[in-house]
Amino acid sequence: MGPSEDPDELTGPRVLDNRRDATRYRVLVEIAARQPAVSQEEIADVIGVTSQAVSDYVRDLVDGGFVEKRGRGRYEVTKEGVDWIITRTDALSEFVSRVSDDVLGSVDVDAAVATDAFEEGDDVGLEMRDGVLHAVPEGGSAATAVVVTGGETGEAIGVTDFEGVVEYDPGVVTVVPIPAVTEGDPPHSDVIRDRATEADLVAVGGTEAYALATRTGVRPDARFGSATGVSQAALRGLDVLLLVSTDELSRHTTRLREDGVRYEVRDSLDR
Known part of the structure; x- marks a missing residue:
């Protein structure tokens, strides 16, 4: 001007x-x-x-x-x-x-991990694997979509025009309270290690729980924001082992109940 x-x-x-x-x-x-x-x-x-x-x-x-x-x-x-x-x-x-x-708002695009090379316009099936949405070659999947941004195997691609429902069973959370430093002895390390091997994901909440996991040789998948992370992981089909200090127990179980996640509290993993 x-x-x-x-x-x-x-x-x-x-x-x-x-x-x-x-x-x-x-x-x-x-x-x-x-x-x-x-x-x-x-x-x-x-x-x-x-x-x-x-x-x-x-x-x-x-x-x-x-x-x-x-x-x-x-x-x-x-x-x-x-x-x-x-x-x-x-x-x-x-x-x-x-x-x-x-x-x-009219373009509902989600991301999925490609299990094969896909191009824009391809029809794909949708499956939940390890808690993450995957795009698979069409055929045999209850849910389908159309690719809007293509990619190679292992890359994230954009999908839209969803039909059907992605079939998967929600996971279960096994909650193991870990005594505070002023309370009793923690569960035996061998039992923790065995259960961690069986779980899809291991999370810890609180210092006592973290110390037990590291002393046992278990590397936690989630250390921070565990109340939210554990709930979301279970809702996406993962079975979770949650080691949580007793002073953090109520906060975690409350979140699980609010989100409708199945869980069981095991005071002793020997049972």
Whole structure:
């Protein structure tokens, strides 16, 4: 925008029509955020234009009645300028909402691990393996989808147009309370090691549980956020061994109940 532009055009620009209108909107917003002491150099740095360009925008905003100059380097957005910002911001918000709901919302794309090389447009089956959605060659799967972004074996690909239901059984969580340091002895290491081998995933909650796992030679798959992680893993079909300190037990079992996860608390793994 230059000095020769008609200031009356400021009454109704469509912010997304072109770069000029978008920059004009941003300059006015920056003035409103920084008033009354406004550094045109700072605005130029934020927006990514020259100081001279900002000066031209500011002059036209003043001429259009959207900004009032109070002195050297001091500006204030007028009521008309505030109304203009609100109107354009509301319009942008409505546009973003429509894009999100009508455009993006209508394209339901999920990610799946490819078990073979797939191209865009391929029909695939869907299976849950190790708690992760996998795309397999079509045929024999209760759930199917269409590939929207292809890839090689082992890569994540995008799938959509889902039909059917992915068949898998939710996992079971075996909860083993580990006594606090002021309480009794923990379960025998050999028993913990054997049960960890049988589980799809091992999680620990609390310092006592972590110490027991490492002393036993068991490397936990989940150490942090275990209440959430264990629940999500079981819901995706994994059997989980949860070693949890007694002071953390209630928090973990409450989350499992709330999420509808099957679990059993074993005070002794010998039984």
